[in-house]
Amino acid sequence: MTAAIGHTSILLAFFAALVGVASPLIAARFEPERFRAVARYSIFGQFALVTLAAGALIYGLVSTDFSIKYVAFNTTRATPFYYRVTGLWGALEGSLLLWEWILIIFAGIVAWVYRNRHHEMMPWVVMIFSMVSVFFLGVIAFLSNPFEIVSPIPLDGRGLNPLLEDANMMTHPPLLYTGFVGLTVPYAFAMAALIVGKLDEAWITTTRRWTIIAWFFLTAGNLVGAWWSYHVLGWGGYWAWDPVENAAFMPWLPATAFLHSVQVQERRRMLKAWNLSLIIIAFSLTIFGTFLTRSGIISSIHAFSSGPVGAFFLGFLAFILLGSFGLLAYRADLLKEQPELDSMVSRESAFLLNNIVLVSALFTIFLGTIFPLISEAVAGVQVSVGAPYFNSVTVPLFLFLVFLMGVGPMIAWRRASWDNLKRNFLWPAAASLLFALALFAWKVQDFLPLLGFTLFAFVVLSIFFDTALALRARKRIAGEGILRGLITLARRNQRRYGGLVVHLGVVLIMMGIAGSMTYSSEKDATLAVKESLDIGNYRVQFEGLKGTQQPTHFRVEGSFRLFHNGNDEGVVSPALKFFPSQQSPIGRAVHQSSLSEDIYLILSGFSEVDRNHATLKVLVRPLVVWMWIGGFVIMFGTLICIWPMKKADVVEP
């Protein structure tokens, strides 16, 4: 019954989506006003139907309706309630339904909010949404149907992949998918603008908030993924440069570039084709990401079981790329522009350089991700491109980016005078060099980390100095104190100060990465009871093992007493979980965080014979906490950017 409801809803939604694609085309040909409304109603219809289908699947999961194959494969009777709900996106079919659901929610909101505006563009926006929806609904309905029935009904389900039984499973995929799907909004508007031929700033201004929100969710999704990897997976790292991780990160780069270069377009009316290309690439990369995860052409820890779905994703990707760039070429005459730039020393140049660096980073990561394919196809040699490569190649790029982040605030639009620039540059630069000397004297004596930390300090100081100068100006003009001045500045220049706070957050994240990448130490040892291990300022003493039977697995916990600088910090218990379906146990590491460093314990093994010995791996990772703090700062900065303000207060467009 549930399955029937779900499957029928999907089919009906599929047909509604087809109508949504067809009606603007018909409207364009025959000009009846009705067809435009039909397109909008088809979105609302799809929304209702897909929500019904998703609800049906969630109901099936929660009530452990094992007649549905998807439920039987992803839950068991013993699975707790919240993991049943996360089963919705735990496997291929359900995750596609989740993607479609988020897509149609976005489409519904866009169709509703703009129902009385943008009369020319909206039908095409809706058509693009329906087009993407047709694809996903088609795949769900005909290729990977989550509502397949299984007979005879099994006694108990197979259960979620044990690695996914974690609280982060509840946040990471939805956040990330929201980020991916969110990029469909500017893409749809861009395509609509191209189709209609209105290539001025209208589509950019409309989608500004949407893009920032999508960007935020992308950032949050990636950060939660890194947190999950660090906190749960038990290898002490947060980013493995796994192909699918790269695929999730890659849309972020053109999205960030886009957020910067649209500001140039708004002011100087240039880079139109560039911005359109960026948003097309960003959207295509989201499709590429899902393709990579579901096609099995590159081995990855995140890969879903592959099926025929992969080929269809490739087809859709080809359609998107060729169609979008074809449309762009078709409208090339409308995109001819007379770029006006007062001086090469201007913020426009800085933003253009920022774009180049981001696109280079994108190119590098993309090349590295598909290079195994290239190597096999062209040279017949199988190669691996792993973390050491990516780390060494992207670090210079990101350091360059940090430098630009520092220079950005101090350089003016249009024409910056060299003298002023030099003066603005001097203070932060001098202060950060002093900082570098202090660091060198203290501990940091290798070149790259020293350079990195100096640049981070440079950015922080640059933002600080710039804000101080602005506050001083506010004081001079309006007599406002610091707090009042800050609020006024934020209100009048929302995007600027929101952006500066986001930059601060990014710097904090990079600080965390720099610290943990260069100054981590690790040690492994096999300890007997009461024996201890020393690392850094810590001592870890083994106390004992404990085995308990959990609903889904057998858990062996090792108790270790932690001493930091001699102080007893209590007992931590990293564990090994033995699942009946897995050959090897799954580790559950624990860590204690402080602002300066984390200590991370992994129970690698234990002696089964006498249960008095445990093999332990201890990592000390400095500054990791700052990554998560930086994430919250970014969130705060994004809020400043998108907070709805009274129009009269806003200075900048």
Add this chain to the structure above:
Amino acid sequence: MPWRRLTITLAIIGPILALLAFGFTRDAKYIKSPLLAKPATPFTVTLYDGKKLSLEDLRGRAVFLNFWASWCLPCREEARDLEAAWQKVKDRNMVFLGVALQDTDKNSIAFLKEFNITYPNGRDETGKIGVDYGTWGIPESFFIDPQGRITYKHVGGIRAALVISKLEDAAKGIVSAQEGRGDYQGVK
């Protein structure tokens, strides 16, 4: 219509799409072995009956070297085939040698008893023999010619007919052009 721009865009997108399509034609997890036609690394293994056997002792005969484990399903499926093949070639100048990977004596001996395996088998205690032969999947079979060169590698379950035919090739010193593939799973 600016054809030049269109051509440039196509020239970039086209190869990328073609490359991704190429990705479908092969198995991403499969690791091709560089050991074909190379000399087989010598090793010594303690057999389950207590004797020690090294690869050098088998010089001058064609060798079928099979890596397996008791917990591996495809190994169970091929076990009877291997024993049957052994029975057929026992009297020729050929040897079968099985090496158990990542296993315990108790389980491996039980496995051998279950399928009535009569050819010599031993256990790789440290995993070095496995790494010496670049094993990543299980079961994996190697065919070694009388001069000690690897002539063929097969990842996954192998049928008796193929075993015998490749052994005959090995006896003649013919190196196969490519590896072979069957049902396999990963090592632990």
Add this chain to the structure above:
Amino acid sequence: MLFLRTLLVVYALLVLPGNALLAATAANVEDRTREIATELRCVVCQNLSIADSPSEMAQQMRAIVREQVEAGKSAEQIKAFFVSKYGEWVLLKPKTTGFAALLWILPYVFLVLGVLAALWFLRRWSLAQKTKLSAAASAPVSDTMRRELLTEEFTLPDLEDSSVRASLLRERDRLKNELAELEFDFQTGKHSESDCAALKREIETKAADVMQQLHALPAQKLATPMPKRPTAKKTDPKSEGSRTRFRHWQLITGGVFLLLFGLALGVMLTQSIRPRQGSNDSMTGDFMTGTTPANSDARAALADGKQAFSRQEFPKAIDAFKKVLASDPDNSEAHAYMGFILMQAGHGDGAMLAFEKALSRAPNFPMALWGKGMVLYQDKKDFGAARGIFEKLLHLVPPGEERDEITKVLAEIPATGSAPKPTPPTAAAVAGQTISGKITIDAKLKDKIDPQAALFIIARSAAGAGGPPLAVKKIDKPTFPLNYSLSQENVMMQGLPFSGKISITARLDKDGNPTTRGAGDLTGEYKNNPAQAGAKNVDIAIDKVM
């Protein structure tokens, strides 16, 4: 004395630095091993290095690396060794020679070309501008115009309005913002005086031009109502022409929602750090665990029934199973057990029916198959069919004690002919899943009993190579002598059969923790360990102190 002491000192001086040196090289070995390990790819896990991977293969490979490092091989040699076995695939950092060199070169090429291209374009654009600026006449801008530009409040037309007037209005707005930004940048010291003045003049000239064009346009109503928006006029005076202004209640709702969302996220995230304490610990507590009372009752009833069956309390078992079947009429396990009870009572037909019902839902349920086979064999004497069933069962059961049982029965079938077996082997086979007996405390230790202690009855598979025990049963506040029984349901790990030779020990544990053996715990074991599964009178006397 002095001589000895100097000897000692000399000895210490010689040895200690040597030790330090040794320690230094030892640390170096570890570090070097780790360094090399981070560059080799684990063949089992995806995309992890063998340093990070927890798999067995990775550990073995690490051991090989360590061995080679100790033998003095260089990193290059060790990596080359692995490449010779696994191909270039095993290197996480691709080689810098050969085809992979492209990988190292292209990113930098791209970056350099990109930066150069950007600089080239920037230069071209700025040169183009320079010519334009100098050509612009520096016409004086009137004060009135300047005032109008800066101070007048005006409505921005709809984005979709593409009339000339609308685009002029938008241009004016853009110029106004540009002017304000210029002012801001100048205040914060980014423009020189001359630059600021020049740019200001340019913007104002442009603005003047736009304003002139606007005034030249035929007069129109300021806000031409668009067809489908009758509400716009109404809200015009209120909203001051701004569409982005939110009413207070909307802001407050938004704020409250964000706060709740942030709280929820924060709580959930911090909860995920908290270690779970056991099977009962879940994030939503007992609320919404998804099991309806009926379900949990059924499960409890099933467990009760099984327990009762193992203690041979058949009436109680029947009640429990009936309860299970009331809520779950197709429960295979309940049917199978009922079948065995009926067989015990001699109702062969009833038993057959029960087993058939069990098999209807789960056609490969081993217990039901065994039962059906037994009925056919003993009651119905249908040896052919029984054979068939047992052979099918043989294929389903992994090698072990149960398999042997089945083979034994299979072997017996033709031999017995038509003589019915007096003792029902079924009960034994199923009850063969239990061990029962009595536990007593030695009189000498009666005063050492801790009233808070818990009794653990631990079953270890005799054939097992250590590790966690096969089954454990805990009895709080035991009273002696105590009758106990262990069966399949006490088995710790799902899927392990409670059969074969099993060693039974008992321990009166003071701290209630089965894995720790503290001083003062009382233990004892079955004299004739290991016992055979299905044995009765496996009596244990607790007579030792730890």
